[in-house]
Amino acid sequence: MNTWAKWLRENEPQRFNMATKHGWDAFAQSAPRPSLERLTVEKLQTLSDDEREDYNEARMVWNANPPAVKTAQLNNAFDVIEQVMASNRRDGDRLRGSVVIDAAPALGKTTIATRYAREFHRRTLRRHGPSTREGHQRLPVAFVPLDAGITLKGLNQKILSFYGHPGATRASTSRLGALAVDCVRSCETQLIIIDDIHFIDFKHRNGRDVSNHLKGLANEMPVTFIYVGVRLTEKRFFDEGLIGEDASYAQTSRRSTRVPIAPFSISSDAGFRAWVQLLSTLESHLILLDAAPGMLVGHAKELDRRTQGCIGSLTNLLDRASYVAIRNGVERITPEVLAAATGDNAAETSARAG
Ligand SMILES: Nc1ncnc2c1ncn2[C@@H]1O[C@H](COP(=O)(O)OP(=O)(O)O)[C@@H](O)[C@H]1O
Numbered sequence: 001m002n003t004w005a006k007w008l009r010e011n012e013p014q015r016f017n018m019a020t021k022h023g024w025d026a027f028a029q030s031a032p033r034p035s036l037e038r039l040t041v042e043k044l045q046t047l048s049d050d051e052r053e054d055y056n057e058a059r060m061v062w063n064a065n066p067p068a069v070k071t072a073q074l075n076n077a078f079d080v081i082e083q084v085m086a087s088n089r090r091d092g093d094r095l096r097g098s099v100v101i102d103a104a105p106a107l108g109k110t111t112i113a114t115r116y117a118r119e120f121h122r123r124t125l126r127r128h129g130p131s132t133r134e135g136h137q138r139l140p141v142a143f144v145p146l147d148a149g150i151t152l153k154g155l156n157q158k159i160l161s162f163y164g165h166p167g168a169t170r171a172s173t174s175r176l177g178a179l180a181v182d183c184v185r186s187c188e189t190q191l192i193i194i195d196d197i198h199f200i201d202f203k204h205r206n207g208r209d210v211s212n213h214l215k216g217l218a219n220e221m222p223v224t225f226i227y228v229g230v231r232l233t234e235k236r237f238f239d240e241g242l243i244g245e246d247a248s249y250a251q252t253s254r255r256s257t258r259v260p261i262a263p264f265s266i267s268s269d270a271g272f273r274a275w276v277q278l279l280s281t282l283e284s285h286l287i288l289l290d291a292a293p294g295m296l297v298g299h300a301k302e303l304d305r306r307t308q309g310c311i312g313s314l315t316n317l318l319d320r321a322s323y324v325a326i327r328n329g330v331e332r333i334t335p336e337v338l339a340a341a342t343g344d345n346a347a348e349t350s351a352r353a354g
């Protein structure tokens with residue numbers, strides 16, 4: 001077996017299911033991939049067909065998985081989360097605040113929440129060990145992604161299935177809630193991420209039930225919640241679907257701290273510098289054999305036009321552009337390669353309109 005086939009076996013894309021404790025722990029404990037050799041164009045020509053195919057495949061895996069970049073958006077969000085987590089040190093009888101990451105799709109919300117939680121998970125296990133004093137598995141973090149039409153029962157089931165609790169499919173709604181509180185307490189969970197919370201319709205009665213239940217859980221569980229979703233202000237997450245004067249009585253708004261995530265914007269000097277910094281970090285990760293420094297930075301304006309400063313659209317476009325550059329042998333990001341790479345639908349539609 002050639003080196004790259006071996007690398008591929010050991011470093012294939014990981015399909016963690018972060019919605020379970022095993023998948024979450026695997027994600028949290030995963031080490032970065034060992035780096036790949038950057039061959040010269042001449043050396044590439046001397047490889048056998050199989051070797052070249054495997055090397056290119058290995059590079060595709062590598063290129064598609066840049067480490068999370070410490071953008072200003074990420075640093076700022078971490079800072080707010082840390083501030084809110086300061087109250088996580090309160091004794092169990094006192095209420096903790098929650099963090100709400102609220103922004104448009106593909107701006108890095110889930111990335112921010114999961115990277116923060118990953119560090120928290122590792123740090124807590126390092127300090128306190130893998131089991132609790134009572135001998136349960138210690139699970140500092142629970143990750144609970146929601147989907148469309150989520151119900152109260154469904155929410156409790158999702159929490160329980162994170163813990164692999166056998167009762168997840170059977171018990172009644174209120175029993176499920178009690179079991180969820182048990183899991184959280186016995187595994188000493190301190191941080192719960194509820195992702196894609198925009199699937200709850202806060203204006204609808206069912207949605208209000210779910211949101212009241214979440215408030216109840218926050219009262220009963222000694223944890224900090226991070227809620228993540230799209231357009232939560234408009235969806236009346238903070239005022240719990242209440243209108244007019246009633247809205248000011250909504251507890252959620254007093255208990256939660258909103259973290260907006262802005263897209264990059266090159267219209268100011270500082271914004272342009274941040275965009276260039278991001279491109280240069282991503283550029284240094286890519287393995288293309290004819291790459292020269294500034295390969296991406298040189299296209300800063302065009303990349304902004306194609307992606308509207310949205311980090312998710314940028315990584316999509318770069319995955320595709322580096323695929324094109326490898327496939328057609330250009331081995332560099334050029335204007336032609338960028339033109340041949342298709343962006344995601346939102347990015348393409350906006351780029352055409354703009
Ligand atoms: N800090 C980051 N560094 C590198 N890539 C990022 C970062 N944040 C987001 N991305 C890219 O953007 C994509 C979308 O991010 P995600 O966190 O899923 O967005 P959201 O939850 O807001 O929809 C990710 O798959 C990743 O490719």
Ligand SMILES: [Mg+2]
Nearest residue numbers: 109110111195
């Ligand atoms: Mg997300």
